Amino acid sequence: MQPGWLARHGLTVPVAILMLVLFLLVPLLPGEYWTQVATEILILGLFAMSFNLLYGYMGQISFGHAAFFGVGAYASAMLFTRLKTAGGEIGMLDFFLSLAAGPPVAAVAALIVGFFCVRLTGIYFAMLSLAFGELLFYIVFSWYSFTKGDDGIQGLLPPSFFQDAVNFYYLTLAIVTLALLAMWRITESPFGYIMRTLRDNQRRAAFLGINVRLHMLINFVIAGSFAGLAGALWGPFSRSVNPGLLGWQESGIAVFMTLIGGAGSIVGPLLGSVIYTMLQAVVKMYTVYWPLTIGTIILLIVLFLPGGVLGLVEKRIKARRSGDGDAGSREA
Amino acid sequence: MDIGPYVLQLFSGLSRAMVLFLLSAGLSLIFGVMNILNFAHATLWLLSGYITFSIFTFLSEQLGASPWLLLPAIVGATALMALIGFALERFLIRRTYERDLPEQLLLTFALVLIIGDLIKLVWGVENRRINLGVQPVEMFDTLINPYHFVIVGSGVAVAAGLWFFLHRTRLGKIVRAAVYNRNMVSALGIPIPLIYGLVFAAGVGLAGLAGGVFLPLLPMALGVDHDVIVQCFAVVVIGGFGSMLGTFVASIIVGVVYAFSILFWPDGALAMIFLIVIVVLIWRPWGLFGTELRF
Amino acid sequence: MSTSDRKWEALIENLKLSRRDFVFSTLATGALTLTPRLVGAQAAQPYKIGVLLPSTGTGANYMAHCIKGLPVAIAELNKRGGLLGKHQVQMVYRDDETKPDVGARETKSLILNDKVDCMFATYSSAVALAVQEIIHEHKVLHFAATSNSSKITQDNYSPYTYQFCPDSNMQSGAVVVAVSRMATKNKWKSYVSLGQDYEWGRDTHKGFTTGLAKINPEVKEARQMWFKLGETDFNSYITAIMAAKPDFMFGAIAGKDAETFMQQASQMGLFKRVPFPGGLIAVNDLKAQRKTLPRGIIGLARCPFFAHLKEPIMQAYIKRDRAAFGADGYPDDWACMYYDALGGLEQGAKKAGSTSTEAIVKALKGASIDTCRGKRTFRDCSNQLNVPSYVGEVWDSPDYPFPIYKPETMIQVEGNEVWTPTCEDVEKLKKKRA
Numbered sequence A: 001m002q003p004g005w006l007a008r009h010g011l012t013v014p015v016a017i018l019m020l021v022l023f024l025l026v027p028l029l030p031g032e033y034w035t036q037v038a039t040e041i042l043i044l045g046l047f048a049m050s051f052n053l054l055y056g057y058m059g060q061i062s063f064g065h066a067a068f069f070g071v072g073a074y075a076s077a078m079l080f081t082r083l084k085t086a087g088g089e090i091g092m093l094d095f096f097l098s099l100a101a102g103p104p105v106a107a108v109a110a111l112i113v114g115f116f117c118v119r120l121t122g123i124y125f126a127m128l129s130l131a132f133g134e135l136l137f138y139i140v141f142s143w144y145s146f147t148k149g150d151d152g153i154q155g156l157l158p159p160s161f162f163q164d165a166v167n168f169y170y171l172t173l174a175i176v177t178l179a180l181l182a183m184w185r186i187t188e189s190p191f192g193y194i195m196r197t198l199r200d201n202q203r204r205a206a207f208l209g210i211n212v213r214l215h216m217l218i219n220f221v222i223a224g225s226f227a228g229l230a231g232a233l234w235g236p237f238s239r240s241v242n243p244g245l246l247g248w249q250e251s252g253i254a255v256f257m258t259l260i261g262g263a264g265s266i267v268g269p270l271l272g273s274v275i276y277t278m279l280q281a282v283v284k285m286y287t288v289y290w291p292l293t294i295g296t297i298i299l300l301i302v303l304f305l306p307g308g309v310l311g312l313v314e315k316r317i318k319a320r321r322s323g324d325g326d327a328g329s330r331e332a
Numbered sequence B: 001m002d003i004g005p006y007v008l009q010l011f012s013g014l015s016r017a018m019v020l021f022l023l024s025a026g027l028s029l030i031f032g033v034m035n036i037l038n039f040a041h042a043t044l045w046l047l048s049g050y051i052t053f054s055i056f057t058f059l060s061e062q063l064g065a066s067p068w069l070l071l072p073a074i075v076g077a078t079a080l081m082a083l084i085g086f087a088l089e090r091f092l093i094r095r096t097y098e099r100d101l102p103e104q105l106l107l108t109f110a111l112v113l114i115i116g117d118l119i120k121l122v123w124g125v126e127n128r129r130i131n132l133g134v135q136p137v138e139m140f141d142t143l144i145n146p147y148h149f150v151i152v153g154s155g156v157a158v159a160a161g162l163w164f165f166l167h168r169t170r171l172g173k174i175v176r177a178a179v180y181n182r183n184m185v186s187a188l189g190i191p192i193p194l195i196y197g198l199v200f201a202a203g204v205g206l207a208g209l210a211g212g213v214f215l216p217l218l219p220m221a222l223g224v225d226h227d228v229i230v231q232c233f234a235v236v237v238i239g240g241f242g243s244m245l246g247t248f249v250a251s252i253i254v255g256v257v258y259a260f261s262i263l264f265w266p267d268g269a270l271a272m273i274f275l276i277v278i279v280v281l282i283w284r285p286w287g288l289f290g291t292e293l294r295f
Numbered sequence C: 001m002s003t004s005d006r007k008w009e010a011l012i013e014n015l016k017l018s019r020r021d022f023v024f025s026t027l028a029t030g031a032l033t034l035t036p037r038l039v040g041a042q043a044a045q046p047y048k049i050g051v052l053l054p055s056t057g058t059g060a061n062y063m064a065h066c067i068k069g070l071p072v073a074i075a076e077l078n079k080r081g082g083l084l085g086k087h088q089v090q091m092v093y094r095d096d097e098t099k100p101d102v103g104a105r106e107t108k109s110l111i112l113n114d115k116v117d118c119m120f121a122t123y124s125s126a127v128a129l130a131v132q133e134i135i136h137e138h139k140v141l142h143f144a145a146t147s148n149s150s151k152i153t154q155d156n157y158s159p160y161t162y163q164f165c166p167d168s169n170m171q172s173g174a175v176v177v178a179v180s181r182m183a184t185k186n187k188w189k190s191y192v193s194l195g196q197d198y199e200w201g202r203d204t205h206k207g208f209t210t211g212l213a214k215i216n217p218e219v220k221e222a223r224q225m226w227f228k229l230g231e232t233d234f235n236s237y238i239t240a241i242m243a244a245k246p247d248f249m250f251g252a253i254a255g256k257d258a259e260t261f262m263q264q265a266s267q268m269g270l271f272k273r274v275p276f277p278g279g280l281i282a283v284n285d286l287k288a289q290r291k292t293l294p295r296g297i298i299g300l301a302r303c304p305f306f307a308h309l310k311e312p313i314m315q316a317y318i319k320r321d322r323a324a325f326g327a328d329g330y331p332d333d334w335a336c337m338y339y340d341a342l343g344g345l346e347q348g349a350k351k352a353g354s355t356s357t358e359a360i361v362k363a364l365k366g367a368s369i370d371t372c373r374g375k376r377t378f379r380d381c382s383n384q385l386n387v388p389s390y391v392g393e394v395w396d397s398p399d400y401p402f403p404i405y406k407p408e409t410m411i412q413v414e415g416n417e418v419w420t421p422t423c424e425d426v427e428k429l430k431k432k433r434a
Helices: A002-010 A012-028 A033-055 A066-083 A094-116 A121-140 A165-187 A191-202 A203-207 A211-239 A248-261 A268-286 A288-306 A306-321 B004-034 B043-064 B067-091 B101-123 B149-169 B171-179 B183-188 B192-214 B222-241 B245-266 B266-283 C004-017 C022-032 C060-079 C102-114 C125-138 C168-186 C197-216 C235-244 C254-268 C283-286 C312-325 C332-354 C357-364 C423-429
Strands: B137-139 B143-144 C049-053 C090-094 C118-121 C141-144 C162-165 C191-198 C220-227 C250-252 C298-301 C368-371 C374-377 C389-395 C411-414
Touching: A012 A165, A012 A268, A033 A066, A033 A165, A033 A211, A033 A248, A033 A268, A033 C102, A066 A121, A066 A211, A066 A248, A094 A121, A094 A211, A094 B266, A121 A248, A121 B101, A121 B222, A165 A191, A165 A211, A165 C118, A191 A203, A191 A211, A191 B171, A191 C411, A211 C102, A211 C332, A248 A268, A248 A288, A248 A306, A248 B101, A268 A288, A268 A306, A288 B101, A306 C332, B004 B043, B004 B143, B004 B149, B004 B171, B004 B192, B004 B222, B004 B245, B004 B266, B004 C235, B043 B101, B043 B192, B043 B222, B101 B222, B137 B171, B143 C235, B149 B171, B149 B192, B149 B245, B149 B266, B171 B183, B171 B192, B183 B192, B222 B245, B222 B266, B222 C141, B245 B266, B245 C235, C049 C060, C049 C102, C060 C283, C060 C332, C090 C102, C102 C118, C118 C125, C118 C332, C125 C141, C125 C162, C125 C197, C125 C283, C141 C332, C141 C357, C168 C197, C168 C250, C168 C298, C168 C389, C168 C411, C191 C235, C197 C220, C197 C250, C220 C235, C235 C254, C250 C283, C254 C283, C283 C332, C332 C357, C332 C368
Parallel strands: C049 C090, C049 C118, C118 C141, C141 C162, C191 C220, C191 C250
Antiparallel strands: B137 B143, C298 C389, C368 C374, C389 C411
């Protein structure tokens, strides 16, 4: 490994490869349970990674990102319901069609919401994204005739081949891996570096002739589409969707995962998803005070470990390779 | 035309407005001076409600039931909350001043979860309510709850008190100066950390006051803070970050709009508020009374 | 005394002495799920019940008694030897946070990881619908005893789901019966509705308005108002109701919003001007709001203990809970119905002669079981237990430190009188499951 490689790419590739190998091996564990947990980790990890496109790479925090996750889930669920046969089954082609419905509908929603949000930054961006998120939640919740309101939509049973947890898992793994590669390509492209400039110094970017709003909007739509993809996978995984998927509390999950894993790398949020989901599963077996637990962890991370786990590991490695240039914990 | 119902709805709108103002004043003060958006504001308000309940119940058991015991309970709760606010600023919030906005937001977000669960740990899941034994009074051919006068009175008193503090006292002027240029204030030899500590304590104390004042009207229950924080944000956004006058006016707008939309479009009352927020953020992000300087 | 007996006694001791009941019970329950390895080999295969009830969110204060009472009920069952006298029952508790996707995830966890044989779930109907998808797919028995949307036993029907609580149609039907009598007697002409703007609220409202229009067409709804869940200030709604000057008002309000509304409305004197019959006032509300609840108001309940004081099973529940939780520890509606679910499980296993899910499902189909409400039968087409809804007047009783429904005026509306629609229509509603 060349010395400059670490400074340029951080831990992304080795961590991603390690995680991929581990993910491939999960179904070897006895029983169906861990496969189900890993599927959840992957889907929510994708959601968190899409959030990080806005947060880690573009420097804006959105509290309404779950709206696109939810819109993708609902678009997919509603098409699913219409494509189902009278007997309640869905054909293989129709199933993939319904999955494909998630990202584009979420993208349209992101286009509309983003059009307004990218005019602002900082706290105003955060507030406006929160307001739109809540508005979308409220629409889905209230429009009973179209979305079945807070009843949610049930009956999202995949075709029998994918009812097997392992098969569905590998499908999810394939989709999430491809999405991850796509996001990585985007962040390593000139577009991705424009994002980083917008994060670090928006004024300078404008002086350089970059159309700030347009670029922010494009990134916003991309992020929304990947969130919609995650949402589309969530419906058949959970066998149902409900309006809560759009609310600010769900948005908070993406934020927590990104923070825990580290916003400085494309795989940080995925690692965060692993830690968050496993932690939740274990803690909830013994106590109901999960919010207290995760709240305290987030507090400690914000205060002492802002780069998340990956940030910490990178720092240690850099410190060991004395004098390779400390690039800080949020470099990507 | 029978004007009675409209007058009543207006009064109820004003009462709701004062409820919102009392809730949001502390949030606005803290944000205005320190640029910290305290997500946990409503959670601290809820905590104060529970504390007031406990003090009131304890006093009632020791001294016999009387509605006037609410006063010392509120005073006690407010003082306690101000102390808690001071401690929070000193040990936690202070560490995020040099950080980026997202991290500051996340810290207060984490506090929502932590404080919420601490309330559950101490008081359990049962709702808490008190009964002052207040009787309704006849007005405009209908009955109203006289406690609403207390609410409106408190709101106006707090607004007047804050205005007086910020504009007529030396400390208040220092606080306002710090809003505009804290480095200059610091250069003049005034200890900014202490100012920030006092302001945060005052903001949380105001939340505490609101919690206590509302206890007779609203059973305290877990999760109420989640419902309420979004309305607080709405008011602060519409009025303008950093402007107490803006918060006051926005509270009145939101309260009265809500009250009247119940008469004409009951389903959409809350959607109306969201729409106003979105419109304000798009058209004039610094709010009705905020200054462009802050944006 | 076996190890598990000792552990159960220790648990009950904890529950009696500790204020933070459910913290200990969840911790203990968590620890207890580890005991299978410690239990001696002489016992037959233990039977696991997954209890999915909220201790977070709007349902938490309703389920508090139930969550701490079920371990005590199970301990008693185990003292008798457990199911069929040989299968010790273990309870695994999970918090669904009153959220459907959490409910779905925890159900999967309980079924796949904890390998539960039966699910007791849940409080919220939206969560119940999501849970049904999972239990049906994995063919796990599901007893519902609080979440009561009619969709659970009709549109979203699963042969594995059995309902021990009167469903939303039955509850609306009962209110219609009570209000109809009052409307006819007092010559009422108009009313205003106030409802929570979500599925249960809309559903309940529809049930009432269509039902009343059929029997008393002369009574018209002048206005309907809807509010978002979690409303903290009903002032404007109350003034609007009073301004309309209706003969009475109907409310589709539940949970903490109901308590907020009651408190604010009675402080504003609303109930002096406008009668409010038929709001949900269950035993836990009567106990919790004993100081603030307006007396004389007409409420609706689902399984109040004071309506069945002569039933031996109800007496047993009362005795057991008061012994475990103190003199005030009367079981509320939700606890009684989940205890009945446990009783139903025991009787189902006995009838089937086995603890296998398929056998119990077959045994309970259309069967009669003994409950705290007497002998009750499951409706063939929907697995809904034929249980009454109760309408009564809030009244201070000399026998209890909290108000109950006045015995002289309390009405019990039998389930089969009001369980709409007909079995034929229920079959049409049932969605096809793959």
